[in-house]
Amino acid sequence: MNKNMVDTTLVAADAALAVWLEMWNTDSETARRICSDDFRIHFLISETDGSNPGDDVLGAQSFARFLEVYRKRHPDVVFTEVARAVDGAHGRMLWNMQAGDLAAGGIDVFDFTDDGLIREVWSVNGTRAHLT
Numbered sequence: 411m412n413k414n415m416v417d418t419t420l421v422a423a424d425a426a427l428a429v430w431l432e433m434w435n436t437d438s439e440t441a442r443r444i445c446s447d448d449f450r451i452h453f454l455i456s457e458t459d460g461s462n463p464g465d466d467v468l469g470a471q472s473f474a475r476f477l478e479v480y481r482k483r484h485p486d487v488v489f490t491e492v493a494r495a496v497d498g499a500h501g502r503m504l505w506n507m508q509a510g511d512l513a514a515g516g517i518d519v520f521d522f523t524d525d526g527l528i529r530e531v532w533s534v535n536g537t538r539a540h541l542t
Contacts, residue, residue, distance in 0.1 A: 422526025423496045427503055430518070430528075431489040438477035445470035446527040454534045457483075486510055492540045496522075506539040515540040 426444035433440035441449075451473065453464045467473050481487075492504035492515070501520040506513065516535030523529050 419524070419526040420496055420498075423501055423520075423522045423528075424494070426522070426526060426528050427494045427496065427501055427520070430503060431491050431505060434477065434480075434489045438474045438481070441474040441477060442470045444528055445473055446523050446529045449473055449527075449529060449531075451476075451531045451533060454532075484509065492542055496520075499524075504540050506542070507535065508539075513539040 429440050429444060433444070447469050449467070449470050449472075451464050451467050453462065456462050463476060463479070467476050487507060487509045490506050490508070492506055494503040495501060499522050501522065503518045503520070504515065505518065506515050514535050514537060516533060518534075519532045520528055521530040
């Protein structure tokens with residue numbers, strides 16, 4: 411038995427993923443409900459100016475502020491879910507993003523706390539949308 415495994419509440423973890431993209435699209439306050447106090451996010455793409463503001467996010471409060479700034483910088487971006495799954499302490503979500511004529515897809519990989527809060531996310535996007 412792996413003693414490092416977290417006994418995650420699957421219902422709470424799936425509920426957090428169910429509102430993940432809604433949070434990105436409209437309601438940064440959601441981060442304070444679904445992310446842990448030690449939350450981290452890792453993006454493998456920089457902003458167009460070369461900056462990486464996600465690197466400075468630490469905790470749910472910080473992430474909520476990051477989301478507010480993100481939406482101000484990218485007001486026309488809309489994310490939609492393609493698929494999601496939760497497997498114990500880990501989850502994943504496939505998503506599409508639309509910004510005007512630009513469409514791209516991505517995947518987020520999640521680690522959860524034992525009570526189903528999102529502790530850490532790795533986010534990668536591509537140059538085309540997922541086929542649905």
